[in-house]
Amino acid sequence: MKIFNSYTNKKEEFKPIEPGKCGIYVCGPTVYNYVHIGNTRPMIVFDVLRRTLEYLGYDVTFVSNYTDVDDKIIKKAKEEGVSEKELTEKYIKAYEDVRDGLNIEKPTFTPRVTQTMDKIIAFIADLIDKGYAYEADGDVYFRVPKIDDYGTLSGIKVDDLVNGASQRTATADDAKKESPLDFALWKKTDEGIQFDSPWSKGRPGWHTECVVMINDIFGRGNIDIHGGGHDLKFPHHENEIAQSEAFSHTHLANYWVHNQMININGEKMSKSLGNVLWAKDLLAQLGTNVYKWLMLSTHYRNPLNFTDDVLANVKKEVSKVENVVRQASLYLVTHKVPAADYDKATVDHMVDALSDDLNTSLALTEILDQVKVVNSVMRVKDKDDAKIATAYATLMKMQDVMGFAFKGVEMSDEDIDLYNKWQALKKEKNFEEADKLRATLTERGIL
Numbered sequence: 001m002k003i004f005n006s007y008t009n010k011k012e013e014f015k016p017i018e019p020g021k022c023g024i025y026v027c028g029p030t031v032y033n034y035v036h037i038g039n040t041r042p043m044i045v046f047d048v049l050r051r052t053l054e055y056l057g058y059d060v061t062f063v064s065n066y067t068d069v070d071d072k073i074i075k076k077a078k079e080e081g082v083s084e085k086e087l088t089e090k091y092i093k094a095y096e097d098v099r100d101g102l103n104i105e106k107p108t109f110t111p112r113v114t115q116t117m118d119k120i121i122a123f124i125a126d127l128i129d130k131g132y133a134y135e136a137d138g139d140v141y142f143r144v145p146k147i148d149d150y151g152t153l154s155g156i157k158v159d160d161l162v163n164g165a166s167q168r169t170a171t172a173d174d175a176k177k178e179s180p181l182d183f184a185l186w187k188k189t190d191e192g193i194q195f196d197s198p199w200s201k202g203r204p205g206w207h208t209e210c211v212v213m214i215n216d217i218f219g220r221g222n223i224d225i226h227g228g229g230h231d232l233k234f235p236h237h238e239n240e241i242a243q244s245e246a247f248s249h250t251h252l253a254n255y256w257v258h259n260q261m262i263n264i265n266g267e268k269m270s271k272s273l274g275n276v277l278w279a280k281d282l283l284a285q286l287g288t289n290v291y292k293w294l295m296l297s298t299h300y301r302n303p304l305n306f307t308d309d310v311l312a313n314v315k316k317e318v319s320k321v322e323n324v325v326r327q328a329s330l331y332l333v334t335h336k337v338p339a340a341d342y343d344k345a346t347v348d349h350m351v352d353a354l355s356d357d358l359n360t361s362l363a364l365t366e367i368l369d370q371v372k373v374v375n376s377v378m379r380v381k382d383k384d385d386a387k388i389a390t391a392y393a394t395l396m397k398m399q400d401v402m403g404f405a406f407k408g409v410e411m412s413d414e415d416i417d418l419y420n421k422w423q424a425l426k427k428e429k430n431f432e433e434a435d436k437l438r439a440t441l442t443e444r445g446i447l
Contacts, residue, residue, distance in 0.1 A: 001056060001355045003225070004301060006233065006256040007153050011357055016224050017254065022058045024050060025214050025253070027228040027236070028110070030067040030206075031091040032076040035098055037277045037306070038229070038262045038269055044292055045259045045300045045358065046227045047104045047403050052354040055347075055401050064107045065213050066092055068114050069203050074192035084193050098279045103288050103405040111213045113204065114193075120204045121197050123212045123247065124185045132246035136176040138188030138200030142207075144181040147242045153256060154234035183207055183239055207239035211252065221248025227257045259300040265307050277306070286311075288405045290318050296360040296402065317368060321399070321406055324374045328392040329408025330446070331378065332385075334419050340389035342397040346370065350398050363402060370395045415446055 001014040016022050026046045029035060046062075053060050068088040077087040099106075113120070124140055127133035133142050144150055144158075151158055161181055174180060185208045188200035195203060215221055221244055228237065237256065244252035261268070264275040283291055294314045298304040331337075350366035353359040374391045377384065392408075399406050411419070418437060425434035441447045 001053065002357050003255050003257060004357045005254075006258050007251060007253075009155075012255070014224075014255065016058070017222065020057065020059060022053050022060045022225065023218050023223040024060060024062045024225045024227065025210070025218075025223055026062075026064045026226075027210060027232055028064040028066050029091075029095055030070050030072060031088045031095065032070065032073045033091060034094050035279045036269065037279050037282055040098065040102065040279045040291075041262060041295055041300070041304065042227060042229050042259050043099060043104055044102060044295045044403070046257075047102075048296065048354065048360060049225075049227075049257070049358060050105060051401050051403055052351060052358070055351055056355070061108045061218070062105070063109045063111070063213070063217055065210060066095075066110060066112045067206065067209060068092070068112050069193060069209075070206065071192075077192075094280065098283060101280075101283050101288060102292060103403055105403075109217050111217060113209045113213075116209070116213055116216060117195050117204070119216050120208060120212045121186075121195070123215070124204070124208065125198065127185065127243065127246055130246060132243075133185055134178065135199045138202065139173070139176060139184060140186035140199055141177055141182040142185050142239070142243060142246075143178065144183065144242060145179050147245055149245075150181075150242055151234075151238065153241055154238050156234055156238070183235065185243075207236055208243060210236075211240050211243045211247070214252065215248070221252065222250040223253050225255045225257055226253035227259075230258045230260050233258055260303045263303055263305045266305060289322070290315055292402075292404060293318050293364065296364060299361060300358055317364070320368065320371050321395075321404075324371045324378075325392075325395065325406045325408055328374050328378060328388060328395075330411075330419075331383075332389060332392060333409055333411050334416050335385060336416075337385040337389050340386065340393045342394040343390055346394050347397050347401065351401060354401070360402070363398075367395070367398050367402070370398055409446060411446060415441070415444060419446060 002011050003014050004011045024046065026042060029039060050060050050062050066088070068084075073084050073087060077084045080087060124133060127142065128135065128140065131143070132146055133140055151161070158181065173184070184205040186197060186199055186202055186204055188202040190201070193203065194201040214223055214226075226237070226240075241251050244250050263269065264277065267273060267275060269275055269277070286294070294306070294311060295304065297310070297314060350363050353362040353366060370391070374388070374395055377387045377391050396406070396408070418441060422434055422437040422441060425431075425437060438447060
């Protein structure tokens with residue numbers, strides 16, 4: 001398994017901390033609104049990574065958090081006239097509905113910031129004791145200049161950050177800081193939800209939360225893979241690394257993996273342009289398989305450009321898979337062919353593509369090649385039931401590794417009898433009765 005490591009900026013062979021096991025942490029949503037399609041790209045990408053590792057035999061612990069304390073949450077709760085807890089529960093449920101609708105495996109753990117508060121406060125206190133953080137009028141800040149390699153992940157130079165800070169308008173918070181680069185670990189506030197701490201009533205800074213949850217769940221200051229969108233590289237992930245270096249002398253993860261953003265007709269998706277697409281709406285419109293095929297048609301490290309032409313092509317490719325799955329499963333069910341094992345060599349070949357830094361576009365091509373195989377064994381006049389069953393099982397295993405949700409036809413004994421009767425009527429050229437049965441079979445979802 002080879003993964004592109006954003007920290008070293010090169011593709012590397014994956015070597016787990018503990019043989020046979022893999023720990024993955026992916027930054028989850030700040031739950032103050034519905035998720036847009038850009039939020040679902042990391043959901044889908046890292047689900048494929050997880051499924052690939054599981055196919056390769058790894059025991060994967062997959063963690064994705066909910067940020068349920070944030071200024072945006074306070075503002076939105078006021079707008080909707082509900083408590084912050086009511087708001088976050090609403091949007092966590094909406095997020096999980098999208099996740100389930102996309103056929104994404106549930107995380108092993110989904111920690112929430114509000115449930116980790118004592119550990120966050122203890123973590124900040126430890127950084128103060130070690131001299132990496134300081135209190136100023138109830139706020140707590142991290143001393144960025146104490147981290148020698150700050151900026152390595154994002155490629156940002158400290159001098160450029162200092163110069164940039166000097167050119168912007170100073171704020172009240174800047175006056176409290178020892179350096180303009182220092183970021184908040186704890187914020188004193190009298191607005192919204194607050195928690196008691198040794199420094200003030202307030203809430204934690206965003207950059208601290210993930211580090212603490214990783215340490216808490218994995219029980220150590222270093223994991224195998226930390227993932228998220230490219231937009232999180234700086235400052236969020238850079239600041240996570242800085243705190244981890246101060247706390248446990250690690251870079252928090254051995255492999256940092258980032259997916260690129262989504263464009264709509266060549267333009268960045270943004271509220272100001274009015275081109276934001278909500279995931280729940282697009283999922284309802286396209287269905288699971290078209291949505292995911294679209295997301296996986298472009299390599300995760302490249303921007304995905306959403307256009308009508310791209311979508312039309314994706315729909316054609318998905319329909320090829322859907323048609324052959326339906327036809328083959330219908331044959332196998334109505335002829336009562338026993339289930340077969342998949343051809344491991346064929347699935348392994350597809351997984352080889354995924355093992356090369358998640359080459360999903362090549363993996364999709366492998367699926368389409370298997371569609372041709374199923375079609376070829378189905379078109380033979382003297383059909384070989386065993387070959388059809390194996391080819392079909394192989395295709396279904398391939399799509400499962402990718403996380404799709406193609407489903408074969410499911411029929412009761414009564415359905416099978418009706419189907420066979422319909423076929424017999426067609427052979428007898430009794431088209432009037434055949435059409436009546438066809439209508440019944442269509443109504444039952446068989447045809």
